Amino acid sequence: MRKNTPDNFEKCIAFLNDIGIKTSFRTLDDSSFLPGLQIENGNIVIDTNLLEYPGDLLHEAGHIAVVSSKDRKALTAAALIKRNNREAEEIMAIAWSYAACMHLDIDPSYVFHENGYRGGSNDIMESCSRNEYMGTLMLRSVGMASKSGEDHQMDRWLR
Template identity: 45%
Template sequence: MENILFEKAVRFLNEIGIETLYKDLKEEACFLPGFLIADGKIIIDKTKVKYSGDLLHEAAHIAVVSSAERGLLQGKNIGQRKDAVSEEMMSIAWSYAACIHLKIDPHFVFHEQGYKGGGESIIDNFAKGNYFGVPVLQWLGMTTTSKNPVDTNTYPFMIKWLRD
C-alpha cells in the first residue's frame, strides 16, 4: 500500500511541475532518508527511503519558494533561507492540503517519527480547522479561507500548487 501511495504522490508532483528523479544518493547528502532537493528537483533513492510520505513535505519546500528561486533551491540551504520559518510552516500546510487532495491519510506525511513527534497533533489541529502556515499561503494567492462552512473552494483546497 505504501508503494502505491508513494507512486501516486510522485505522479502528482510531476503533474504540477515538481520534477522527481531516481538516483543513488549518499546518505549524508539527505536531510530526510532517501530524498535530496537539488536545483529545485527532488532526487529519490528508493533504497534509502525510510518514510515515503516525506516526499510530499520535501516537495512542499520547492512549491512554496518563488518561481524565480525554485530552480536554485538546494536541500542543504533550506534551513538557512531568510524566510525559513514561514516556508516550513507553509510546507506543513501545503503537505496537509496535498494529502487531502490526493485522498491520502495525512499520517502518510505526518508519521510518528517526523515533526519532533508532533505529527498527530498537526493532523488533529488541521482537521479541526486550527491551521498555521495557511495565512501565508493565502497571502501568496495559493489558497483562500472563508468563514462560510459550505464553501468548498477554501483551504485545504489549493488554487495553485506552486508559488508564482
C-alpha cells in the same frame, strides 16, 4: 475515510511531476537530511533503497512549492536551511503537504508519521483538520490556498 496504500508513493510522484516539481531516481549517499530524498535545483532526487518514510516526499515537495518561482530553480537542501524565511516556509510546507494529502485522498499520517515532526505529528494533523494551522493562513496570504473557506483547497500548487 482516507487510506494509506502501497500506490500512494506512485500517486505522489505523478502529482508532483504533473504540477511541475520534477522527481528523479538515483543512488544517494546517506548525508541528506531525510534519508533517501534530496532537493537539487528545485527538483527531488529519490533513492528508494534509503527512503525510510515515503510520505516525506510530499513534505520536501512542499518546501519547493512555497518558495518563489525565481528562487525555486536554484533551491537545494543546503540553500533551504539558509533562507531568510525558512521558518515561515517550513510552516507553509507542512500545510501544503497536508493539503496535498487531502487532494490525493491519502491519509495525512502518510506524511505526518510518528517518527517525524519532533513528536508533534498528531497535533499538526489535528490542527490542520480543524483548518486552524497557521501555515494554512500563510498559504492563503501568498495566494496559494483558497480564501473561499473550503478546507485545504489550493488555488495554486506552486507559488
